Amino acid sequence: MPHDLQDTIALLSRTPATLNALLRDLPEAWTLRNEGQSTWTAFDVIGHLVSGERTDWMPRVRMILEHGETRTFVPFDRWAQECDSQGKSLSELLDEFANLRSKNLAELCAFNLQPNDLERRGRHPDFGSVSLSQLLATWAAHDLTHLHQISRLMAHRYREAVGPWSIYLGVFKCSGHSS
């Protein structure tokens, strides 16, 4: 199942509206609750997605196209939202995510990438040589990993409340591997 650029863009373009429909104006008992200890809330996850739009995905795309493997990607700060989300509401973060994603996809589309461009390579600080195709597939899968995480961390709240039904609900068997 190879990477398909148009399908990746179709998915990436839908994530802001999906998270907006799920989370905007939802009671904070859902959006500000985590799975215990240092796990993330839905609010934290949206801050992390904003951070990715700002510092990770498109800067790496540009670096591959401009510098190939001669420069190494800046490591992604997975905790940047701890500072950057301070003082913001969830609605503000959802708006910020939607605006940044829209601009980033407009820039990506403007590159008019061809199949041979997708094979161009960059340098990841841990993995070494990676392709533009792998980076773009990861961008889409990263959206899905965090939608997966949000659905799990919100369900956690009702782990006890569902009583005996918990054994039928697969989300309760997911052991926090999508942080």
Next chain:
Amino acid sequence: MPHDLQDTIALLSRTPATLNALLRDLPEAWTLRNEGQSTWTAFDVIGHLVSGERTDWMPRVRMILEHGETRTFVPFDRWAQECDSQGKSLSELLDEFANLRSKNLAELCAFNLQPNDLERRGRHPDFGSVSLSQLLATWAAHDLTHLHQISRLMAHRYREAVGPWSIYLGVFKCSGHSS
């Protein structure tokens, strides 16, 4: 973390728009692909959610309120969508889900349930005595378990395409427990 009726309704009311934003007009390479063997596609999951709205959640709520523990719930047919979704498009199923959910929540709200009502009990074919509160918490957690499943089964498509990044993506570590 006890069950909260208003928070449950807030979540249940958002699921149709969430799934609509994620899935409507998304390429079929995302929506008609499964995780292999007899696993479900996103299309199958929406059919299952339609089926739950039609035959499971509100019929059980009504049965508790009308008959208490004197009648046993009709077992939920988890494969009903195999017949019921035949010949329908994903857009039709999304519309059907949204319409049924909206009607069901209107009926639920009209009951004007009070805290003591939530402690009323019914009879589950496997579990025996269960409370209305547990049933309603399960309805919400069931939405989340299937959002969790959809994000995982769609990500599955890019399991290879992401290359070395797969080790960072928790969704690939989720072993199909939310069917």
